[in-house]
Amino acid sequence: MNNVIELVGFDGDDTLWHSEGYYQSAHGEFERIIGEYVDLADLRLHDRLLATERRNIKLFGYGAKGMTLSMLESAIEITQSRISASDLHRIIELGKQVLAHPVELLPGIREAVEAVAEHHRVVLITKGDLFHQEHKVAHSGLADLFHRIEIVSEKDERAYRNVLEELATTPQRFAMVGNSLRSDIAPVVQLGGWGVYMPYHVTWAHETDTDFIDQGSHVVQVEGPSGIAHALTELQARAAA
Amino acid sequence: MNNVIELVGFDGDDTLWHSEGYYQSAHGEFERIIGEYVDLADLRLHDRLLATERRNIKLFGYGAKGMTLSMLESAIEITQSRISASDLHRIIELGKQVLAHPVELLPGIREAVEAVAEHHRVVLITKGDLFHQEHKVAHSGLADLFHRIEIVSEKDERAYRNVLEELATTPQRFAMVGNSLRSDIAPVVQLGGWGVYMPYHVTWAHETDTDFIDQGSHVVQVEGPSGIAHALTELQARAAA
Numbered sequence: 001m002n003n004v005i006e007l008v009g010f011d012g013d014d015t016l017w018h019s020e021g022y023y024q025s026a027h028g029e030f031e032r033i034i035g036e037y038v039d040l041a042d043l044r045l046h047d048r049l050l051a052t053e054r055r056n057i058k059l060f061g062y063g064a065k066g067m068t069l070s071m072l073e074s075a076i077e078i079t080q081s082r083i084s085a086s087d088l089h090r091i092i093e094l095g096k097q098v099l100a101h102p103v104e105l106l107p108g109i110r111e112a113v114e115a116v117a118e119h120h121r122v123v124l125i126t127k128g129d130l131f132h133q134e135h136k137v138a139h140s141g142l143a144d145l146f147h148r149i150e151i152v153s154e155k156d157e158r159a160y161r162n163v164l165e166e167l168a169t170t171p172q173r174f175a176m177v178g179n180s181l182r183s184d185i186a187p188v189v190q191l192g193g194w195g196v197y198m199p200y201h202v203t204w205a206h207e208t209d210t211d212f213i214d215q216g217s218h219v220v221q222v223e224g225p226s227g228i229a230h231a232l233t234e235l236q237a238r239a240a241a
Numbered sequence: 242m243n244n245v246i247e248l249v250g251f252d253g254d255d256t257l258w259h260s261e262g263y264y265q266s267a268h269g270e271f272e273r274i275i276g277e278y279v280d281l282a283d284l285r286l287h288d289r290l291l292a293t294e295r296r297n298i299k300l301f302g303y304g305a306k307g308m309t310l311s312m313l314e315s316a317i318e319i320t321q322s323r324i325s326a327s328d329l330h331r332i333i334e335l336g337k338q339v340l341a342h343p344v345e346l347l348p349g350i351r352e353a354v355e356a357v358a359e360h361h362r363v364v365l366i367t368k369g370d371l372f373h374q375e376h377k378v379a380h381s382g383l384a385d386l387f388h389r390i391e392i393v394s395e396k397d398e399r400a401y402r403n404v405l406e407e408l409a410t411t412p413q414r415f416a417m418v419g420n421s422l423r424s425d426i427a428p429v430v431q432l433g434g435w436g437v438y439m440p441y442h443v444t445w446a447h448e449t450d451t452d453f454i455d456q457g458s459h460v461v462q463v464e465g466p467s468g469i470a471h472a473l474t475e476l477q478a479r480a481a482a
Contacts, residue, residue, distance in 0.1 A: 059340055061372025065306040072313065073333050081326040088329055089317045092310060099300055130371040131302025131394045153372045 003239050005194060005232065007169045008116050010146075011178030012126030012133065014200040016109050017140055022101045023067065024202060026094040030071050033087050037079040049074050061153055063129030068095025099132055103139040112225035113145050116177075116232060123148040125163060125176070127155045127183065155183035157190055164191075175235055177228055179203070182210035185219055194239065195219040196231045244480050246435060246473065248410045249357050251387075252419030253367030253374065255441040257350050258381055263342045264308065265443055267335040271312050274328050278320040290315050302394055304370030309336025340373055344380040353466035354386050357418075357473060364389045366404060366417070368396045368424065396424035398431055405432075416476055418469055420444070423451035426460055435480065436460040437472045 013019035031040055038045060052074045053067075060066030071091050075083050116122055124146045126133050133151045137143050148167065152159045164174055175194035178184025180203070185195035189212075197219050217238060220231040254260035272281055279286060293315045294308070301307030312332050316324050357363055365387045367374050374392045378384050389408065393400045405415055412434035419425025419439065426436035430453075438460050458479060461472040 059337060060306060061370070065301060065310060066372075068310060069306060069333060069336065073330070076326045076330045076333075079326070081330065083326050085317045085320070085322040085324045085326070085329065088326065089314070089322065092314050092317075095310065096300060129302070130392065131307075134394050151371065153375050 003172070005173055005175050005236050005239055006120055007164075007167060007174045008120040008122050008232065009125040009163075009174065009176040009178075009188075010113060010122065011176070011180065011184045012124060012136065012140075013128070014106075014179045014203075015177060015184070015198060016105060016113075016124070016142060017136060018104045018106065019136075020200060020202045022098050023064070026067070026098050027071075029094055030075070030091055033090055034075050034078060034083065036087070037082055045078060048078065052077065061129070062127055063132055064095055064098040065129055065132075067098070068092060071095070099135075103136050105140060105142070106225055108225040110142060110145075112228045113142065115229040117145055120232070121147045121167075123150060123163075123167065125150045125152065125155070125160075127152050127159075155180075155187060157187045160187050160191060160193075172239070175232060181212050185214075186210055186212035189214060189216070189218045193218070194235045196228055196235070197221045198224065198228070244413070246414055246416050246477050246480055247361060248405075248408060248415045249361040249363050249473065250366040250404075250415065250417040250419075250429075251354060251363060252417070252421065252425045253365060253377065254369070255347075255420045255444075256418060256425070256439060257346060257354075257365070257383060258377060259345045259347065260377075261441060261443045263339050264305075267308070267339050268312075270335055271316070271332055274331055275316050275319060275324065277328070278323055286319060289319065293318065302370070303368055304373055305336055305339040306370055306373075308339070309333060312336070340376075344377050346381065346383070347466055349466040351383060351386075353469045354383065356470040358386055361473070362388045362408075364391060364404075364408065366391045366393065366396070366401075368393050368400075396421075396428060398428045401428055401432060401434075413480070416473060422453050426455075427451055427453035430455060430457070430459045434459070435476045437469055437476070438462045439465065439469070 010016060040046065053070050056066060056070040060069055072088055075088065075091060113122060122145060130151050137149055143149065150163050164171060171191035171193035175196060176184050176188040177196040177198060179198055179200040181197060185197050189195050195218060220234050222228055222231050251257060281287065294311050297307060297311040301310055313329055316329065316332060354363060363386065371392050378390055384390065391404050405412060412429065412432035416435035416437060417425050417429040418437040420441040422438060426438050430436050436459060461475050463469055463472050
């Protein structure tokens, strides 16, 4: 029974619960604040913002706290220190709002996870800030459905290999469900595993940064949670073939 | 062999490597910056700073990023928004320096962990920011000595219970080595486990916030890494008695 998918991983942000929308609206508000100081129609400024953000990810990692520090630094740099302390305080508040946003599940996701759990071990594999992710898991009401919850700092091949080793299985017996080709699908398929790709209506620019192409038909794309169980059946058939 | 200590956990910050000194020097520099705006001889201000920090821990969790956001917010509040953007930028830089500080091991700690590993499974159990802790583990050169590395958001009884369950052992068979009575010793002993308390020369105010008293002689205090192996032998004798 080596060609059976026995373990299924679910991503958290924008797979189980809404997330990116909160970041994007914080970012929009951030741009309105600094737009009072500089002309954001200037595309070079936009590029500089994104460049600062990417540079800071290496130091801060993912998540709302890193984003907030990065926004503060960008705001100071881009306004050449003209921004007021009270506007910087507004930016801190934006970060706090992202950290405290309510955890809202995608419609139908609970039923989808339950359906998958009838035939597979299910685990939650999410990346980002440990403290914030734990808060979201706790408030999602889904924690009990998962055999294990793994919070990692980066979703790359090494991270998946470690998780699979701890769970005593192989990539060939593992499928990952998520909204990011870069973080949820590509590294798993590279290792020889399977992917259920469920795009979310907005994607962080950083997560679209992949040239992944599914050459071996290891991925099925679904429109929403109700398609997940069927996609796994399809992948299972391919695995057994 | 139920009365054998078979698993030994090591704390990271200020047990394996120096940490608190970097935070304290950042904090000292932070006070010099805001001391240009307000009179810090006023003890009420000091109390307000600590109060803001503790309030923010609930939202930000532990670690350098949370501390930096908290310092920024405190600086803005305490100066009533009079602080300049460039001074706030200096505070961001303080946080970055803490995140990027070199990982310097306590003298003799490698040998101490190796000695313990001859007779026990050893694991690293550290709390704080996932990204920063992983960076420190990777740069410590000690990762290979540990059977498992667990980074948790809070070191309380629940966290230790989870870790021990995953490692398939009981508190009675577990000893924790660390510099914080509150985080490393008290919760483990509460569960019925054992503690090797190795005080560090500076302790974060938050970590001294405990009324723990070792009523059952489950703790041995040591002066430094060279005392750890002997302390475990002593605890083992007590466990077997």
